[in-house]
Amino acid sequence: MLQPLTRRQALKTTAAGFGYLALAGMLGAQQQRAATVREPGPLAPRAPHFPVKAKRIIFCFMEGAMSQMDTFEYKPYLQNHDGQVATGGAILTASKFRFARHGHTGTWVSNLLPNFARHADKFCFLRGLHTDTPAHPQAVIQLHTGTAIAQFTRPSMGAWLLYGLGTENQDLPGYITINPSPNFGGAINFGTAFMPAHFQGTRVSDTGVIPNLRPSTPMSLQRRQLELIQEMNRDLARSPGAPNAVEGVIQSYELAFRMQDRVPELLNLAREPQAVLDMYGVQDGPQGSFARQCLMARRLSEAGVRFVEITQSGWDHHNNLHNGLISQSSKIDRPMAALLTDLEQRGLLDETLVLFGSEFGRMPTAQGPDGRDHNITGYPMILVGAGVKAGYSYGATDEIGRHAIAGRMHMNDLHATLLSLMGLDHEQLTYRYAGRDFRLTDVAGRVVTEIMD
């Protein structure tokens, strides 16, 4: 009956997991307790199950379902049968954009993304993806949490990664989402559901704002205040029967103080040379949102944030497909290219995995005069960087790009594969809730080793 603290209890009651820094150095305190042996906190780095192929992920989320038919899925049959009736009665619609081959691999990319296409030789395509529902909200939630049953909230994939691996840089949140969807599940997409809150994603606006991060008083005054708070906390820690978590509180203030310093600096793009800002196309306003996000993502990832997600919404082209795609693509083309170039030049692409794509794809057939409807039975995503084959393509759709016919991958398979690249076994990574062991991949998921480097 008497069991030692469970792992979960330990996670909840011990400190927030950053190393026990010398308080004396920072706070000028003399009365430290003798060095105590502490339990590792819930965000302390943890050993992976497998050798790690990728240390960090940057997920570039194209919310609303980017038309793969007009960007990455070149289908000669479709191009030659424009306007003809397809099986099922709909009218085939060829892309109006010009496709060309790129790089040594001769990868087909349309002229919507000329800069991004320069990296085609690095692309590892997953071309046989499929998901469960053609409705954005459920599909977005499924992409982020593994389940399309939007009624029962589950932890997001970033939360699973933190739970499994902890945080690499103890001065920073391990999971950051920039400019996330304001709807389609909203905070569910970076939430923890039944896991403790410290695994959740930290939300950052596309101008780099995090709530409560700006010191409310001049730093010198706040430093004084912090010293007082910590003295009181240490008094409490010394008293008999003090709550175990006081030690954690003390450390949470240390970390908070460092974060105030460190995080705004990381999110401050003015620190970058003009050449870099130009390469990304950083500018103010909505047009520059994605460029700013890409650059923030690189800076955060470089500093050791394990999972960074950035979002460009507005791809839901049921109508106005032509002009809509031109406008949307212009927002992401240069920033995506710059992100990959930048990561490569800094030698980060060997340890960073970039995931690019949408919650599902669009139809090869027409919807109205200038639109495409949702397609969940076959669509691509792109991986670049750590752990995956460059210039590789896994899976395929049929001759018109409607259904995945080879290398089919469900969302569960995608998640299993991503976890595996990060060193985690999706079947072992479980969390007990309501008497059941939950997984990101529920009861399914196949690791697609074929794409691994």
Place this chain on the structure above:
Amino acid sequence: MSKSLRVLLSLSLVPFLTGPVNAQSASSKEEAKLDFFERKIRPLLANHCYNCHSADTNSRAGLRVDDRNGLLTGGGRGPAIVPGHPEKSLLIQAVKRTHKKVQMPPKKPLSSREIADLTQWIKDGAAWPGPRVPKSLGRPNPEYEKLRKQHWAFQPLRIVPAPAVKDKAWSRDDIDRFLLAKLESKGLNPVGDADAATLIRRVTFDLTGLPPTPAEVASFVKDGNAPNAKRQAAFAKVVDRLLASPAFGERWGRHWLDLARYGESTGSARNLPYPHAWRYRDYVIDAFNRDKPYDQFIREQIAGDLLPLPSPGGRGAGAEGELQRLKDERLIATGFLALGVRDVNQRFKVRFVMDNIDEQIDAFTRSMLALTVSCARCHDHKFDPIPTTDYYALAGIFHSSDLCAGLRNKMGGGGLDYYDTSLLLRLSASSGPDAKTAKRIEQAKAALKQARFELLELAENLDKNPPGPAREKKLKVARAKVNKIQNEMIALNDPANHGQICYGVRDAKIIGDTEVRIRGEAEKIGPVVPRGFLSAFDIPGTPKIPAKQSGRLELAQWLTSPKNPLTARVMANRIWHHLFGRGLVGSVDNFGVTGDKPSHPELLDYLALSFMRGEPGAPGPGEWSVKKLVRRLVLTRAYQLGSETTEAHLKADPANYLVWRHNPARLSAEEIRDAMLAASGKLDRARPKGSPAMHLKVIELTNVSPLAKKLEEAANTSVHRSIYLPLLRTLTPRSLEVFDFAEQGLVVGSRDATTVATQALYLLNDPFVRQQSQALAQRVLAGKGQSDARRITLAYALTLSRPATAKEIERATSYIADYENAAREEKSVQSPRLAAWSSFCQALLASAEFRYIR
């Protein structure tokens, strides 16, 4: 489950399990029909219809034809097929193009051969291969039988006398004797009693969620450090005062709202407000304040609409007004079943319905029974003796009830599309629309018809509205017109505009048992299961479910039977958990096989029995008084223990399962915020009317909309207790979010208490904390002619409920002086003296001591 029910169930399964497909007679005919379907019909549907009407596509008009039930239920225009009656089937009219509006497929008509095949298929009954029913379904499971007999939680409550103890003087109550006996058996003694200041802070937070005032502390400390009997008498007075305070219901009502996964919006895929949810919140608070018997509380939430009312003039009946009030209250109580997470964007009605039922089953079984029954939705429960058939026996009860949350399902709706005013419950103060409004409704109806016609014309008549830039514009204008009139109509019809409404449930028009859904998939229909309850334990005298009622009333009676082995145990354990920091069963929401075993099984039964019967050993009419149990528990010696530890205790029982000390606890998010307001003197303890969400339209709310900002602002500037903050899902107020507020989509019997840097950042920088710190500084500075030492002591009393020590006064004095000097150097600081005192007060609020009770 009773024996007769089990027999009935197995009988009803027989024809299905042997199945029409395998049966000897008539099987060849059936096979031929299925063969016809597979050869002719399925390919036809796939080739001509799936593109727009299947699970993989948007299912235009809500219709899917890749599933028989999809065809039977149909889309927006009703059933697509009527088996046996092709002439009545919309599908046939559409493909023959005899229907005025629906002509399918839109481009290329079907051939006459294909139409003939479809007609034949429907005429022959629209055969469709059924799902494969798992062999185990409805079969007795020996493992289950064993668990029914052996698992502790399913066994009847046992009357156990308190054990003998060696130390006769220590205990004040039999509860103490149960605990002490176990400690003595392990060779441990309890630690010493808590000092008076610690104790009154602890009990005031535990019972009301608020700190004691300095005067209350001073008054108790006077007697509280006196010898045993006098202290206990003084403490009992404190406890009675707290139990009588309206703050009790605000604290304990919140515990229940955590279980009821209370929220003021749907959350999930599309976030739509529940503007009238606050009525349920207030109902819960009032129930705890009035000490509504817990069994009655449960009956009202499950079946408030069905409970018999006292007959007018009869015993217990008051004036007519009182009867109406009672009726309203019970209707509001059923909000428990309505206010969960709802995925209104679900395309398929049958999934929407079954998902909602699942949510209801999950909410009530986990909160009231601490069982995870919804695991049995897809397969027999892997650990607990809950077969799938039990799940669908319960599902039938909810399937026979309308979920009245004012919502319908629809994919990709906009504006008020999801708002369904027919799914609202009217309270007695409601009336229908008056004559003038009724006339306006008629006018709006006509206008809407016209506007819809115009829109259709523009959309479908390509000659009139050819493709091009002008087309979209015209369509947009026409759509806006339809929306505008539609909104007018809804506003005119909205019962919320003609009086008071609430959410909840009512018996549906169609009452009946429902079918097992194979692997939990809503469309995969298995055999019918009679409505009923769980078979994990037998409750003698369980009422039969009448054919013409949903069965919620009987479910409520089954739940609150004194013979139900779980209901009282689960609640007694929850109350223990909230007072002692850990339940006797640690897994408060899971009493199943994978849950924790009770640390003190005899004590748990003793508490459950006392809870039901009132005083122990005095069996009488049910009592189920939460206040009485709370009172008894806090008056025990065990509750009043100090929190200190010794090496020996830590070695023997590090997690304090045996209750040798009191567990220190982090305050909840609400307590932290309320305590700040109490310290600053800004707290308004009155209950605000309704909620900031009460005037919201039932339109999707995004996290960045001006409305969301307004709600955030309302939360940030509120000075009411935290339970009254707007609680829209995914828009949790920051003050609650940072300190592990309950996940609003889940049943939460035990909140996390994490320690993270975002909490430190919040306490250092959030405007709310800064404002309260300044107000507290102004409060302590207000007393004229007082020494700084007195002011510092007052600040300590207001925040930590204790006086400052000499050393602390010295430290604070020099801190304030130094800070003031330093602040003079900073141009941005307006008033250095106030800034220094505010900074000191903020440090108190930010200290670990402030947020822990010991």
